Amino acid sequence: MKVKARHTGVIATLMMVGLLGACSTLRTDYVKQPSKALPPATTTPSGRYIRAEANQHVDESGFRLLTLSNNALMSRVALADHAQHSIDLQYYIFNNDATGRLVAQHLLAAADRGVRVRLLVDDISATNAIDMLDALDAHPNIEVRLFNPFHTRKPSLVSKTTQFLLDAHRLNRRMHNKSYIVDGNVAIVGGRNIGDAYFDASNDTNFRDLDLIAIGPVVKQASHAFDEYWNCDAALPVQAFQGKHASHYDLAQLRVDLGRDARKFAQSDYAQATLDKLPNGPSGDRPGAWFWGSATLVADQPAKIDASKEETRALRIGPQIKSMTDQAKQDVLLISPYFIPGDDGTHYLTDMVSRGVTVKVLTNSLASTDEAAVHAGYSRYRRALLEGGVQLYELRPAAASGEQPATSKGTSSGVGLHAKAIVVDGQLVFIGSMNMDQRSKLLNTEMGLIVDCPALAVAVTNFFDTAIQPNSAYHVTLSEPHGGRMQWQDSENGKLVNYHRDPKASTKRRLEVYMLRFMPIEGML
Numbered sequence: 001m002k003v004k005a006r007h008t009g010v011i012a013t014l015m016m017v018g019l020l021g022a023c024s025t026l027r028t029d030y031v032k033q034p035s036k037a038l039p040p041a042t043t044t045p046s047g048r049y050i051r052a053e054a055n056q057h058v059d060e061s062g063f064r065l066l067t068l069s070n071n072a073l074m075s076r077v078a079l080a081d082h083a084q085h086s087i088d089l090q091y092y093i094f095n096n097d098a099t100g101r102l103v104a105q106h107l108l109a110a111a112d113r114g115v116r117v118r119l120l121v122d123d124i125s126a127t128n129a130i131d132m133l134d135a136l137d138a139h140p141n142i143e144v145r146l147f148n149p150f151h152t153r154k155p156s157l158v159s160k161t162t163q164f165l166l167d168a169h170r171l172n173r174r175m176h177n178k179s180y181i182v183d184g185n186v187a188i189v190g191g192r193n194i195g196d197a198y199f200d201a202s203n204d205t206n207f208r209d210l211d212l213i214a215i216g217p218v219v220k221q222a223s224h225a226f227d228e229y230w231n232c233d234a235a236l237p238v239q240a241f242q243g244k245h246a247s248h249y250d251l252a253q254l255r256v257d258l259g260r261d262a263r264k265f266a267q268s269d270y271a272q273a274t275l276d277k278l279p280n281g282p283s284g285d286r287p288g289a290w291f292w293g294s295a296t297l298v299a300d301q302p303a304k305i306d307a308s309k310e311e312t313r314a315l316r317i318g319p320q321i322k323s324m325t326d327q328a329k330q331d332v333l334l335i336s337p338y339f340i341p342g343d344d345g346t347h348y349l350t351d352m353v354s355r356g357v358t359v360k361v362l363t364n365s366l367a368s369t370d371e372a373a374v375h376a377g378y379s380r381y382r383r384a385l386l387e388g389g390v391q392l393y394e395l396r397p398a399a400a401s402g403e404q405p406a407t408s409k410g411t412s413s414g415v416g417l418h419a420k421a422i423v424v425d426g427q428l429v430f431i432g433s434m435n436m437d438q439r440s441k442l443l444n445t446e447m448g449l450i451v452d453c454p455a456l457a458v459a460v461t462n463f464f465d466t467a468i469q470p471n472s473a474y475h476v477t478l479s480e481p482h483g484g485r486m487q488w489q490d491s492e493n494g495k496l497v498n499y500h501r502d503p504k505a506s507t508k509r510r511l512e513v514y515m516l517r518f519m520p521i522e523g524m525l
Contacts, residue, residue: 024152024153024154024241024242024243025151025152025153025241025242025243026149026151026153026240026242027240027241030239032145032235032237032240035118035143035227035230036231037088037181037184037223037224037227038085038086038116038183038184039184040183040185040219040220041084041085041183041184041185044082044084044085044183045082046082046183046185046186047183047185050185050215050216051185053215053216053290054215054217057216057292059217060216060217060292060294060295061215061217061218061219061292061293061294061295062215062216062290063214063215063290063291063295063449063453064212064213064289064290064291065210065211065212065291065431065459065460065463066188066192066210066211066213067210067463069198069199069201069206069207070200072188072192072198072199072209072211073099073102073103073199075188075213076106076188077102077106079180079182079188080107080109080110080182081110082182083110083113083182083183084113084115084183085115085116085183085184086116086117086118086181086182086184087107087116087117087118087181087182087183088117088118088120088179088180088181088223088226089107089117089119089120089180089181090120090121090175090177090180090226090229090230091120091121091122091193091194092121092122092124092125092174092175092176092177092433093121093125093193093194094119094121094126094129094133094193094194095128095129095193095196096129096131096132097195098196098201098268099194099195099198099199099201099265100132101132101257101258101261101262102261102262102265103194104136104258105258105259105261105262107136107142108136108139108142108254108255108258111141111142112141114141115141116141117136117141117143118145118226119136119142119143119144119145120144120145120146120147120175120226120230120235121133121145121146121147122146122147122174122176123149124148124174126146126149127154127155127160130153130238131246134238134246134250135246135251135253135254136251137237137238137245138246138247143237144237145230145238146236146237146238147174147235148170148171148174148175148234148305149240149241150163150171151163151167152241153241153243172443173305173306173443173444174305174443174444175229175234175302175305175444175445176433176434176440176444176445176446177225177229177300177433177445177446177447178190178192178193178211178432178433178447179225179226179447181219181222181223181226184219184220184223185215185219186213186214186215187213187218187219187223188211188212188213188214189212189214189222189297189431189432189447189448189449190209190210190211190212190419190431190432190433191418191419191420191433192207192209192211192418200270201270204414205368205370205414205415205416206414206415206416207415207416207417207418208395208416208417208418208419208467209419210419210420210460210463211431212431214295215290216295217295218296218297218449221296222297225297225299225447228299228301228302229302229445232302232303233302235302291451291453291456291459292453293451293452294451295449295450295451295452295453296320296449297448297449298317298432298447298449298450299317299446299447299448300315300316300317300444300445300446301316301445303315304316304445305443305445312442316441316442317434317446317447317448318434318441320450321422321430321434321450324422324424324428324430325352325422325424327428328352328357328424329356329357329425330357330358330425330426331357331358331359331360331423331424332352332357332358332359332360332422332423332424332425333360333421333422333423333460333461333464334359334360334361334362334422334436335362335363335417335419335421335422335464336362336363336436336437337364337369337418337419337420338378338437339361339378339435339437340374340378340436340437340438341436342438343381345436346381346384346385349361349385349388349390350385350387350388350389350390353388353389354389358391359390359391360391360393360464360468361390361391361392361393362393362395362464362468362473363378363392363393363395364394364417365394365395365396365397365473365474365488365503365504365505366502366505366509366510366513367396367397367502367503367505367509368394368396368397368416368417369417370416372509372512372513372516373516376512376513376514376516376517376519377516379513382476382486383478383486386476386478386486387478387481387482391475393467393468393473393476394473395415395416395472395473396471396472396473396474396490396503397414397416397504398414398415417467419431419463420432420434420435421460421464423460426454426457426458426461427453427457428450428451428457429449429450429453429456429460430448430450431448431449431451432447432449433446433447433448434448469491470489470490471490471491473490474488474489474499474503475488475489475490485500486500487499487500488501488502488503490503
């Protein structure tokens with residue numbers, strides 16, 4: 001057996017060498033220069049405005065809720081355009097598509113003005129954008145780093161799969177954080193990545209999502225969290241890959257291409273819809289109303305990706321989120337696209353109901369998600385949750401008619417849920433990147449904001465209540481309290497309709513989910 005194991009190791013090594021030999025390989029010994037967030041800009045127009053606002057609310061932070069997708073995009077663009085000192089971005093996905101290139105163009109324009117730009121992207125989906133990121137990195141004021149990168153710069157599907165098989169413990173752990181910090185004064189934290197589907201600009205499925213624009217003391221906490229990730233061992237510069245990198249000629253070409261793409265984007269129907277709505281929408285650099293309250297930015301420690309399960313509790317935000325929900329006396333609203341509570345989570349929620357707390361959950365339906373394995377994990381606990389009194393709502397794949405109430409205009413063929421939020425007793429709010437599943441709890445790194453603010457809680461509750469209306473979501477119930485048949489209720493042409501199996505899903509998808517329910521994959525979801 002020892003000889004066989006040795007031979008297996010040799011074969012695995014040869015496979016890796018063969019896969020990496022023709023590619024740009026990663027130098028794990030690359031020496032990177034640490035850096036920290038610049039001090040908040042207090043003498044700029046935006047800085048003076050934000051300081052004046054914050055001075056009226058000592059020890060509190062201000063927030064604006066981004067529910068409309070085009071406001072979420074254009075707020076990022078507007079903040080980049082007003083930046084004068086620094087922009088720090090941390091994302092799980094930064095796509096090389098229309099909206100990703102639009103954001104890149106405005107980051108490049110800011111760098112041309114002398115603004116320091118630090119961009120940290122998880123490497124899991126960076127392949128298609130790596131040339132653009134590499135060209136941006138050629139700018140003297142822009143540095144791009146990749147979190148937990150593969151060993152090759154642009155791995156093929158075969159290479160990526162093989163690396164996963166040989167290095168699963170490391171590569172299965174990803175940075176799921178999302179933050180966007182400008183001049184140390186304003187931050188956007190929430191669920192959206194950078195890409196068309198997150199801003200309702202995709203021709204395929206688009207996502208309902210939530211972000212918070214934040215000003216005040218909590219922004220300093222966001223900057224501190226960014227620095228910890230930026231300087232950690234798992235974050236490596238794109239320059240750490242051996243081989244040829246983008247030159248100033250490549251950057252010049254990218255500048256031309258991004259300008260052309262931006263002009264094309266400005267002429268689109270999406271841009272016109274954005275212009276129609278943006279004047280009434282929130283952004284972080286203009287006067288207007290803010291939600292004020294005490295707030296804490298919670299973020300997993302980067303070391304979470306290296307630690308064993310026994311070691312991770314002190315590195316995770318889960319206990320802080322649980323401490324928030326433990327306070328519930330009246331009601332808890334949970335929004336999570338991936339909702340796999342497990343046995344412990346199911347008992348926790350049903351026990352909450354048994355002591356008089358109303359618990360409502362909004363997640364994806366089988367028809368509104370491509371993640372069959374995730375839905376299989378959720379479906380294992382659905383009946384137990386219903387029998388325990390938890391109220392379940394599953395987002396429909398598209399509205400019955402017209403525009404999605406909680407999103408901007410779009411022409412997509414479907415809608416999926418991507419928002420992650422919790423409201424406790426109409427007072428405490430969590431908005432961030434963390435799904436309610438084992439992957440978010442134990443494998444990925446996550447972050448978010450916990451805010452004590454009844455007015456913000458009302459706004460998020462309104463988002464929830466709109467999303468669970470019969471024309472937007474299925475209400476899942478039992479025909480009898482115990483042992484009854486599961487049923488899904490929605491509205492078609494103004495009439496309530498009941499289904500007795502996952503609606504709008506093909507027989508093939510239902511069979512796939514049924515089979516996956518019996519596979520031991522929950523810990524990886």
